[in-house]
Amino acid sequence: LVMLLIGVTALAFRRRRGRDTLHVDAAHASRDLSFFLVLYTIALALALLPAPLHFLKQYFGWIFLPAYGLYLYLVLRTPRGTAEDIEEEIEEAEAFEELTFADYLRRLGAAVVPTRPTMWLVVAQCVISFGAIVVGARFFADFVEDFSHAMGFNTLLVALVLAPLATELPEAANSLIWTKDGKDVIALGNVAGAMVFQSTIPVTLGVLLTPWQLGQFGTVAAVFAIISGGLIWIQLRMRARENSLPLSSLMLGGSLYIVFIAYIVWSVVVA
Numbered sequence: 001l002v003m004l005l006i007g008v009t010a011l012a013f014r015r016r017r018g019r020d021t022l023h024v025d026a027a028h029a030s031r032d033l034s035f036f037l038v039l040y041t042i043a044l045a046l047a048l049l050p051a052p053l054h055f056l057k058q059y060f061g062w063i064f065l066p067a068y069g070l071y072l073y074l075v076l077r078t079p080r081g082t083a084e085d086i087e088e089e090i091e092e093a094e095a096f097e098e099l100t101f102a103d104y105l106r107r108l109g110a111a112v113v114p115t116r117p118t119m120w121l122v123v124a125q126c127v128i129s130f131g132a133i134v135v136g137a138r139f140f141a142d143f144v145e146d147f148s149h150a151m152g153f154n155t156l157l158v159a160l161v162l163a164p165l166a167t168e169l170p171e172a173a174n175s176l177i178w179t180k181d182g183k184d185v186i187a188l189g190n191v192a193g194a195m196v197f198q199s200t201i202p203v204t205l206g207v208l209l210t211p212w213q214l215g216q217f218g219t220v221a222a223v224f225a226i227i228s229g230g231l232i233w234i235q236l237r238m239r240a241r242e243n244s245l246p247l248s249s250l251m252l253g254g255s256l257y258i259v260f261i262a263y264i265v266w267s268v269v270v271a
Contacts, residue, residue, distance in 0.1 A: 002172040002191050003232065004254020007247045009179045022184040022245040028075075029245075030236040032192035035071050037229050039064060039199040044222045046207055047214045061207035068200035075193075100125060154217070161264060188245070195229065217264060224260050228253035 006022070014020045043064070046057050102117040112121065144162060148155040178187035206212050214222060235249040 001254060001257045002175060003228065003250045004257060005172055006175055006179050006187060006191070007250030007254060009176045010184075011247050011251075013180045016180070017182045020247060022179075022188060022247065022250070023182075024188045024236070024243055024245050025185050026236045026240040026243045026245075029188055029192050030233055030240070031074065032071075032189070032196050033229050033233040033236065035067065036192070036195040036199045037226060037233060039067055039196075039203070040222065040226055040229070043199065043203045043207065044214075044219070044226065047212050047219065047222070057207050057212055061204060061212075064200040064204040064207070068196065071196050071200075161261060217267075220263060221260055224256040228256045 010017065010022060011020070042060065046060055049056060102112045102121050105112050105121075112118070144159050145155055147153075148158045151158075172191075175187040175190045178184070178190070231253040232245070232249050235245055239245065
């Protein structure tokens, strides 16, 4: 969904941006998508295991955490020497000029500099934001369950339709703003990095603490996500030297979300 929105945004503002492709760091983006594709495929395979092999989940379910640790290690140790790395640093500096909490405190009269916040302010913003996410997730999960029961819908079906809108759109807002402003490297990096996280930490909890059976709609959603990521990965590899990504690949991959919604609606109507 976010990839589709990025493609649409870049297309809509192509004159302002001065180009009809995304200028990306192909090496880093393809690395992120490689992690996602491998780990998400493993997660899907674990969900499709026959009953006699379910015990394997307790073993393979632990591979996602060290995989994410490896990903973070590669991200942090990768030297920043290319033109795209320099562009990314500039984009990050422009995008994150001020700490939100520090800016609010300054407006209230506190003697703080938003562009040079103290560490305790940074930590406080992270902790409070994380707490808000956890509380919001709890309310959202309860709403999905209550709404599904009230309407007589499958809970997973409702979650698959609403969850991307509720969880991805707030995150996507940053990428869409950055895309509009021509900050393509961090716009795509924001999404690709989130995809790696989603294919590791939540999956670990799901595999180890739940039956991890996705069902019909969950399986289709996972397959579409892998296909979408694969299409974009192929384009990144094909145009690695140019460090550009055609908008068509983003929109084609992202349009699978629309196909998925249509499939759900069709399934419900037929049923």
